[in-house]
Amino acid sequence: MIKTEVELRAFLGPALHSLAEEQRLTVLEVATSDVRRFEVVRDRVGVLRGRRLADLPPDTTAVNDTDSALLIRTAVGRTQIDEVVRNLYPDVTEFVAPDADLIEVLRGVVADDRLTRSYELVVVRRTPDGGVQLQGLPLFAAGAGQGETVHVTLRCLTDRLVLAVCATGEDGPRLLSLDATKLAPDTYQVIVELRRPGLVRFTGLPEEPRPTGDRWSDLVAGLPRRFPSARPHLICAVEVSGSEEQVAMRLHLLDGAIGAADDAIPGLQVSVIPYGSHEFRRGVRDAPVRPLAQEVEPAQARSLIRAQAALETGYVLAAQIECMLETLLMLVGEESAADSALLTVGDRxxxxPRANETEILPCPYRRDWEAALASYGGRALVAVCDRPTDAAEQVWHRLGRDLLVDLDGADIREVVAALALAPxxxxxxxxxxxxV
Structure with a gap:
């Protein structure tokens, strides 16, 4: 590069690199008999883009359509075009660079630009309850320049990998590029290189990613809601105190729900927790809540449910939901909770945990149903209540966070779908x- 081109590059650099997003700069090159025009703009993702406009002939009547302009004189001496340029751009800044190759200099200045937004790779992560969440993996910070690299470990779950890069600023992320490649599901060590602002290259994959015609909205809409359960675990809690008819209806619904879930969810394991009421009569022992079945095959769980008898009603104002939930927490640890779902069937x-404004006596063990439920990190909370949903107590709306239906109107298929255990x-x- 000749000296004048080095100086020209130093002159153009600050002007171009300081452009704000969607701000334009016109660069005029005055040659012997005409004026070549170039436009440089920083686009919505912070990348400098340049294009050549129509030349400016000596007899032009064009109107100035830009707020700022630079005049680069590559021909020595004044020409008849000078008056036209000065009329159109009276405040133009001039630089003399005889015989300089302006196009190559502009390309070099654009390539030397640094990121005005950080670059992130769109990845998915598994939430504690097994859900799918899109998140940005930082690649390059604002201020990074061409040639910088970063090493990342990526796990591909299907035979097609989409690499979406976003440019993130104070106004949030904007999609920069969308590439895809075919490969086997596996874990890959990938080198990501910033070739220049606006261009990111991925190496270390079996095939080089290519631009894809996918629409971003379609990719996001087509994502699964949850990751497959490694060991799907359905926990069924059923109130077995009340009239024999009531209890029989609850157990019948539970039997059908487990059968339908067995058909829809490969590898399903089932636990059953029957619960009744606390006993406050003197001399009568309070029966603790214990699992009837713990991670058994669905057929075994159904057999045990069919043999379950109704318990004496006892105290009629409440049922041992708080103790059932404590038993639930003992059944599932933090790591396995994400592969489980709770289906509760009952009424009261x-x-x-302590005396309050209601007439209900407190739990003898001072257990707090709200705290226990908040500690459970399962995939879904589904509940079937004897009474209509608009008449159900608050606890039932919490137990039915994902679906609450009344016993008479329950649709088994809807119940099983809401459990979110089917792949x-x-x-x-x-x-x-x-x-993290």
Whole structure:
């Protein structure tokens, strides 16, 4: 590069690099008999883009359509075009660079630009309850320049990997590029290189990613809602105190729900927790809540449910929901909770941990149903209540966070779908990364 081109590059650099997003700059090159025009703009993702406009002939009547302009004189001496340029751009800044190759200099200045937004790779992560969440994996910070690299470990879950890069600023992320490649599901060590602002290259994959025609909205809409359960676990809690007819109806619904879940969810394991009421009569022992079945095959769980008898009603204002939930927490640890779902069938409210404004006596063990329920990190909370949903107590709306239906109107298929344990077979195109 000749000296004048080095100086020209130093002159153009600050002007171009300081452009704000969607701000334009016109660069005029005055040659012997005409004026070549170039436009440089920083686009909505912070990348400088340049294009050549129509030349400016000597007899032009064009109107100035830009707020700022630079005049680069590559021909020595004044020409008849000078008056036209000065009329159109009276405040133009001039630089003389005889014989300089302006196009190459502009290309170099654009390539030397630094990021005004940080770049992130769109990845998926598994939430504590097994859900799918899109998240940005930082690649390059604002201020990074061409040639910088970063090493990342990416896990591909399907035979097609989509690599979406976003440019993130104070106004949030904006999609920069969308590439895809075919490969086997596996874990890959990938080198990501910033070739220049606006261009990111991925190496270390079996095939080089290519631009894809996918629409971003379609990719996001097509994502599965949850990751497949490694060991799907359905926990069924059923109130077995009350009239024999009431209890029989609850057990019948539970039997049908487990059968339908067995058909829809491969590898399903079932636990059953029957619960009744606390006993406050003197001399009568309070029966603790214990599992009837713990991670057994669905057929075995159904057999045990069919043999379950109704318990004496006892205290009629509440049922041992709080003790059932404590038993639930003992059945599932934090790591396995994400592969489980709770289906509760019953009618009465829980015992409070201490005396309150209601007439219900507190739990003898001072157990708090709200705290226990908040500690459970399962995939879904589904509840079937004897009474209509608009008449159900608050605890039932919490137990039915994902679905609450009344016993008479319960649709078994709807109940099983709400458990979110059936595998969602839609592909996961974005890379998975373990993130805290």
């Amino acid at each position: 409210p829980a015992f409070p 969602d077979r839609r592909p996961m195109p974005f890379p998975l990364i373990e993130m």
